[in-house]
Amino acid sequence: MSEQKTAYYLSFSDVIRVLRLVDETPFQELQLELDGLKVRVVQDKEAPAPHAAAPLAEPSVLAAASGPVREQAVAAAAPLTKTVFVSSAEGTPVFAPLAGTFYRAASPGAPPFVEIGTVVKEGDVVAILEIMKLMNHVTAPCAGVITEIRANNEQFVEYGQVLAVIKPERAA
Amino acid sequence: MPVNKVLVANRGEIAVRIIRTCKELGIQTVAVYSEADRDSMHARLADRAVCIGPPSASKSYLQQATLIGVAKATGADAVHPGYGFLAENAEFAALCEAQGLVWIGPAAPLIRRMGNKAEARRTAAQVGVPVIPGSETILADAAAAVQTARKLGYPVLLKASAGGGGRGMRQVCAEHEMQRNFEQARSEAQSAFGDGSLYLEKFLTGVRHIEVQILGDGRGTVVHLGERDCTLQRRHQKLVEEGPSLLSPALRRQLTEAAVRLGETTGYRSAGTVEFVFDPESQQAYFIEVNCRIQVEHPVTEGITGIDIVSEQLRVAGGEALSFVQADVSPRGHAIECRINAEDAAENFRPRPGTLTAFSPPGGMGVRVDTHCYSGYVVPPHYDSLLAKLVVTAPDRGQALRRMRRALGEFVVAGIPTTIPFLLQVLDTPDFVSNRIHTRWIEETLMAGKITGPSPL
Numbered sequence: 001m002s003e004q005k006t007a008y009y010l011s012f013s014d015v016i017r018v019l020r021l022v023d024e025t026p027f028q029e030l031q032l033e034l035d036g037l038k039v040r041v042v043q044d045k046e047a048p049a050p051h052a053a054a055p056l057a058e059p060s061v062l063a064a065a066s067g068p069v070r071e072q073a074v075a076a077a078a079p080l081t082k083t084v085f086v087s088s089a090e091g092t093p094v095f096a097p098l099a100g101t102f103y104r105a106a107s108p109g110a111p112p113f114v115e116i117g118t119v120v121k122e123g124d125v126v127a128i129l130e131i132m133k134l135m136n137h138v139t140a141p142c143a144g145v146i147t148e149i150r151a152n153n154e155q156f157v158e159y160g161q162v163l164a165v166i167k168p169e170r171a172a
Numbered sequence: 173m174p175v176n177k178v179l180v181a182n183r184g185e186i187a188v189r190i191i192r193t194c195k196e197l198g199i200q201t202v203a204v205y206s207e208a209d210r211d212s213m214h215a216r217l218a219d220r221a222v223c224i225g226p227p228s229a230s231k232s233y234l235q236q237a238t239l240i241g242v243a244k245a246t247g248a249d250a251v252h253p254g255y256g257f258l259a260e261n262a263e264f265a266a267l268c269e270a271q272g273l274v275w276i277g278p279a280a281p282l283i284r285r286m287g288n289k290a291e292a293r294r295t296a297a298q299v300g301v302p303v304i305p306g307s308e309t310i311l312a313d314a315a316a317a318v319q320t321a322r323k324l325g326y327p328v329l330l331k332a333s334a335g336g337g338g339r340g341m342r343q344v345c346a347e348h349e350m351q352r353n354f355e356q357a358r359s360e361a362q363s364a365f366g367d368g369s370l371y372l373e374k375f376l377t378g379v380r381h382i383e384v385q386i387l388g389d390g391r392g393t394v395v396h397l398g399e400r401d402c403t404l405q406r407r408h409q410k411l412v413e414e415g416p417s418l419l420s421p422a423l424r425r426q427l428t429e430a431a432v433r434l435g436e437t438t439g440y441r442s443a444g445t446v447e448f449v450f451d452p453e454s455q456q457a458y459f460i461e462v463n464c465r466i467q468v469e470h471p472v473t474e475g476i477t478g479i480d481i482v483s484e485q486l487r488v489a490g491g492e493a494l495s496f497v498q499a500d501v502s503p504r505g506h507a508i509e510c511r512i513n514a515e516d517a518a519e520n521f522r523p524r525p526g527t528l529t530a531f532s533p534p535g536g537m538g539v540r541v542d543t544h545c546y547s548g549y550v551v552p553p554h555y556d557s558l559l560a561k562l563v564v565t566a567p568d569r570g571q572a573l574r575r576m577r578r579a580l581g582e583f584v585v586a587g588i589p590t591t592i593p594f595l596l597q598v599l600d601t602p603d604f605v606s607n608r609i610h611t612r613w614i615e616e617t618l619m620a621g622k623i624t625g626p627s628p629l
Contacts, residue, residue: 156246
């Protein structure tokens with residue numbers, strides 16, 4: 001059985017508490033880190049920071065748990081003037097499109113396709129999954145920065161397993 | 173070398189059944205599952221479970237490279253293919269063996285040979301096993317078919333050599349129909365099985381389906397475990413099977429001996445079933461095909477012989493002899509199996525997947541239920557509609573019928589329609605009780621409303 005990871009879910013009342021914190025403080029930006037979950041709140045009197053995730057018209061919160069990446073949208077009861085960007089520690093996952101052996105490089109001794117911090121475009125090769133000598137390219141589902149690599153070289157992975165995480169970024 | 177860890181290349185009830193015997197023998201198990209089978213029983217029961225693909229079988233359970241890759245990565249040393257899927261895929265069997273994995277089944281060349289139905293007929297005829305009168309070889313063209321049909325007499329059955337299990341057949345009633353049917357059958361066979369080769373058989377009506385279970389150790393010893401009667405079918409799909417059959421002892425001996433002879437000639441290894449049709453009018457039995465795999469209805473035989481067929485398969489795969497000899501095989505009593513499908517009999521047996529809001533199988537003496545279902549289980553739409561096999565064993569057929577009615581009546585399944593009500597009605601019809609049925613009885617008699625039973629459909 002695959003390893004169970006504890007999930008952390010941000011409830012709506014948690015979000016409100018965070019927003020009130022931001023309100024009550026003189027700061028423009030609050031970053032909250034909880035057990036692998038990052039919440040970043042920016043007061044939108046100014047334009048949002050250029051590298052932030054796409055601003056949301058409704059203050060809906062996307063919270064992701066560690067482990068299997070899930071999205072939970074929580075709609076606000078009353079419209080708030082704050083824009084909430086949640087960039088969780090997860091970002092966008094790169095799922096294994098098949099079960100196979102995970103390779104970080106094109107061949108033994110060759111440099112890995114990506115490292116943590118590598119900037120990728122959508123469609124860039126990030127890894128190879130090999131099954132019975134058949135090589136399959138695993139490609140980036142979006143543009144961004146590799147923030148995590150979740151499998152080890154030559155590890156056998158299952159279909160749907162998270163191999164890496166990309167923090168999505170719009171092209172400059 | 174005894175088998176240490178088995179990769180079960182299947183799903184559903186048969187995967188559960190295989191895993192159970194492995195556990196009893198101390199053999200480790202690896203289950204594979206598609207995304208649709210994440211909550212499946214077989215994945216939960218196995219020592220290790222690996223997700224291998226999206227719901228579609230072609231992208232998961234039929235992915236040969238993935239299955240072998242998973243076997244090697246998890247340290248499995250053998251593969252059990254179950255039935256269906258890749259169970260009779262000679263290429264996959266050969267691939268496993270080439271990769272150092274023990275194939276729990278007959279050797280690949282034999283699977284290939286028996287998979288060619290025309291070739292299997294020839295092999296049977298060569299060892300004096302009676303075959304349905306028909307063409308000696310593949311038919312070159314429609315003209316050859318006409319010639320053969322003239323000798324046999326109409327009606328005849330055009331059959332795909334690469335087909336089997338009731339698929340790829342076409343009835344031809346008169347000579348002027350042959351050309352058209354031949355061409356159509358050829359192209360259908362080509363697209364369904366990748367091989368358009370056809371052969372011809374006399375079309376027999378009013379026949380019964382009798383099959384013999386064999387087991388071989390791959391080193392020359394082949395035994396039979398008696399026969400099963402699988403006459404109750406609907407569109408060539410078996411619904412109810414029982415054993416022993418009602419054949420006379422002489423006929424029974426003829427068929428079981430023929431089956432063993434066929435097994436010995438081909439050096440048969442592991443479990444197999446030799447299928448016959450029996451014509452009650454002429455009292456003649458004829459060979460149709462050999463199934464080189466464990467079959468759905470194998471529990472019928474287990475019920476009356478007490479022999480665990482999967483256990484014997486595992487022994488043989490590990491290079492051991494069978495745990496018994498022919499003289500030890502003495503069928504006792506009578507067993508009946510009902511296949512319970514997620515189908516609506518009132519809607520032309522339309523498959524109806526969905527959530528089982530209740531699932532409570534029967535129990536008691538002589539009752540066995542092979543299933544992967546449980547209360548709350550979501551029956552996925554991507555695979556076959558078999559929910560469970562209910563098998564009863566009793567001292568004689570009369571008691572077995574009473575026990576089956578009792579057990580079916582106890583079986584609670586809610587949330588989706590099942591064939592349980594249909595089965596209860598079938599078990600009550602005089603034709604079935606007196607065993608006067610034939611393989612097309614459901615379509616021709618029961619469904620046509622010719623007896624008191626469900627309203628005509």
